[in-house]
Amino acid sequence: MIDHIAGAEVVVCSPTRNYVTLKITTADGVVGYGDATLNGRELAVASYLRDHVAPLLIGRDASRIEDTWQLLYRGAYWRRGPVTMAAIGAVDVALWDIKGKTLGQPVYQLLGGAVRDRVLTYTHAMGWELPALLDAVDALRERGFRAVRAQSGIPGLDTVYGVHRDCSGYEPAARSTAAPEEVWDSSAYLRHVPGLLAEVRRHVGEGLELLHDTHHRLTPQQAARFAAAVEAVDLFWLEDVTPAENQDALRLVRGHSTTPLAIGEVFNSIWDCHRLIEHQLIDFVRAAVSHAGGISHMRKIHALADVHQVRGAPHGPSDVSPITLGASLHVGLATPNFAIQEYMGYDPLVGDVFPGAWSFDDGYLHPGDAPGIGVALNEELAAKYPYEPAYLPVARQRDGSITDW
Structure with missing residues (x-):
């Protein structure tokens, strides 16, 4: 009891x-x-x-x-x-x-039991220029990943969100007391990235799933143009191609391309995505367990998506804790229309603070069979690392005006 x-x-x-x-x-x-x-x-x-x-x-x-x-x-x-x-x-x-x-x-048993043996995962490859990006992709393939998100620098820009010139690790939030600012140029992006992704596809052949994220930076017309330009790359998905507040914008993209669309990492309820799902304007819904009301509400989102042949693919970068990753994997193991789980890994120190039962092998994740979620908190160790102010960057157009995330 x-x-x-x-x-x-x-x-x-x-x-x-x-x-x-x-x-x-x-x-x-x-x-x-x-x-x-x-x-x-x-x-x-x-x-x-x-x-x-x-x-x-x-x-x-x-x-x-x-x-x-x-x-x-x-x-x-x-x-x-x-x-x-x-x-x-x-x-x-x-x-x-x-x-x-x-x-x-384990929680997945309480959700009806496993419907698959393991959960496909993808991670991020970054390189400021094409050679560095290809090296990053090759390194991830050697680690066993079967799906990789490819992101690069943009000629003429000094900074690009999530991509570092020195190929250092991805950390979206900068430790500071104010949000850092970056200059963005959608035209430069549209000229550069389709050809770059085509080169990545030529390099890896057909044996690797490729994904790409535009971080909401394009207008609906630009998004339609971009989705059409990368059709031949055969992406697993094109993510956050335009801000999701204007949900009818996805109709324009759908009308010009069959590139699969993923959206929703900023969604926090079924009310944010039900129209996109019911009208089949997306192929993957990206809401995270932690941000969308937990396991109970995530199950409702995925159940609605299943009726409309939309698949679940939760947000899961390093800025959600291993507890969320564990919970998401339990949902994934027990959900028929679950497609893939984002997984960037964690610094070893994070693993010490949040010891977990989940495992990675050959491009797949498993939540483990420990009772519950399978992730704990080492409170004594956590107390040694107090909160530090950190902000996500702000993007501005070349004329100084704020643009979309």
Whole structure:
């Protein structure tokens, strides 16, 4: 029997980058962990959890996961939004963790059991120029990856989000007290990247899935032009080709190209993506477990997507903690229309702070069979790495005006 909730604590730590973790403890001592990290706005979620959500949890039956979800979503006047949904997601994952530990089962077994043996994954290859990018792709293939996202520098630009001239690792948030700014030029991007991706495809042949991310930077017309220009590359998907707020824009892209489209890493509820799914304007929905209300709500999104032959492919860079990765893999193992999981890996220190049961082998991930989510928090070690201010960069056009993320 699962006991009532006796404690709910928020832990903010920064082992190489900031993470927000919710720790829920039942009266009989079972502990569940959830991830509430919201890159660049971590303290907003920490406060929402600590000051508003945690008091509501004390004394509640920890086994009533869906009822608690309904309380935190429908019982509040202010609904949705990334802060609210990240907080709800952390509670939801922590309660699934508790249920799995109490029953002695990995969470995927509680979701109906495995529908696949392992979860396909992709990671990121970056190179400022083509030779460096090809070297990065080759190195990832040697590590066993079967799917790779390819990103490069752009001639005439000094900085490009996520790509470093020295080929250093990808870290989207800069440790600073103000958001760094980058200059962006969509025309230069459109002239350069289709040919570059064609060269990558020629290099790797047909044996590797290739993905590419435009980071919402294109207008609908530009997005349609770009999607058509890369059709011959045979991408696994083209991601975030235009901002998702204007959802009818995807109709223009669809009308000019059959390149598969992925979108949704900034979505935080089914209401953000239901039109895109129902009208089949996308092929992959990218909402993250941590940002879209947890396992319970993610299952609803994927169930709707399944009816319309859209597949799940959750956001999963290093700015969501290993707790979210673990939860996402449990969902992936038990979800028929789950396609692929983003996986960038973590610094060894992050692995020490968040020891986990998940594993990577031959281009696939598995959540492991430990009871619950299978990821813990070393609180003593976490305490040695306090929060540090960090911001995602801002992009401006050459004339100085702000452009889309």
